[in-house]
Amino acid sequence: MSSDIRLTPTSYIVLGMLRAAGESTPYDLKRGVAASLGNFWSLQHAQLYSEPERLAAAGYVTERREEGGRRRKHYEITDRGRRALAEWLKETTDELPELRDRALLKIFFGADPAALAPRQLEAHRAKLEEYEQIVELGGEHLPKGVRITLDAGIASETEWVKFWSRLAG
Amino acid sequence: MSSDIRLTPTSYIVLGMLRAAGESTPYDLKRGVAASLGNFWSLQHAQLYSEPERLAAAGYVTERREEGGRRRKHYEITDRGRRALAEWLKETTDELPELRDRALLKIFFGADPAALAPRQLEAHRAKLEEYEQIVELGGEHLPKGVRITLDAGIASETEWVKFWSRLAG
């Protein structure tokens, strides 16, 4: 009966987290996302309540509600969900990401780079350090995919630090 | 009377384009955005029809409709619009952009990097060349802010080319 829905990146994030972590509540998902993925693809917590519902209605996950107490909702990925996820993982893409950097947008429209640079530089430095901390504290044991995205984050932040340093003069 | 609206990045893009180009139709805006800004912050063309309307209702721009023929709509920034734009340009921010890279998202969830790499590499290389073309053909004459964002794009694409090269092995 499952109504047909479009699967968005948000959908795959939920499916991916459920596959990795097993049965989870929206709050579990929230923490899971915040931990690592959230650094390069963050979600509003409300989406982690609504998206699993959407997925449940279409048969990609199952929903179980606690009887007593808090009546929390627990979600679990179904075979259909696994299949959809696996297919998506196999598909390659030539789609490129966009920078979508607000500070850069201001510069494009004529804002003073030297005025923007200090805070941006500071923020990027902090992010970079955070990533390097993660690596130091046992980055070798991270799953391969996670490690690679972490490397991407480090490369990217390193580049931004250079960029804003130049503008800070 | 102007109802109050929230100004989003989309709003500022419209205001910024209108300030730079003077009176424009949505189609003018579309071309303007596609030309340079669109490389790092793209918009659906429908937004360039609806957003000016929203802004007009709140007094940030004026709307004039052609009498005869196509009845196209022309928009022009108002003083209120200029003020809002100027203020936004002055505000600094420590907000960081997110990568939001779909290919990377797949890798995070366990997709095969070597499978994804070729197409991504190719696409990033093409984008990088495109940027370098722009620089060659008179990048010196670009407005300063535009030139800086272009540099950011080049730095970023260069980094991505390296990144995906490594994964392509």
Add this chain to the structure above:
DNA sequence: ACCGTCATGTAATCGGTTACATGATTCT
């Protein structure tokens, strides 16, 4: 004349954000 593409716009849908609310824990 016809076809394809560019130009121009509206409408419907829906995902995402924001706001609101309350129950549990932990800390002082």
Add this chain to the structure above:
DNA sequence: AGAATCATGTAACCGATTACATGACGGT
């Protein structure tokens, strides 16, 4: 015991995407 924070969820709004449509124009 009270304050602060974490946990958990719902509802409303609204911006963004998608789909649909038609008119103009340039080329064959």
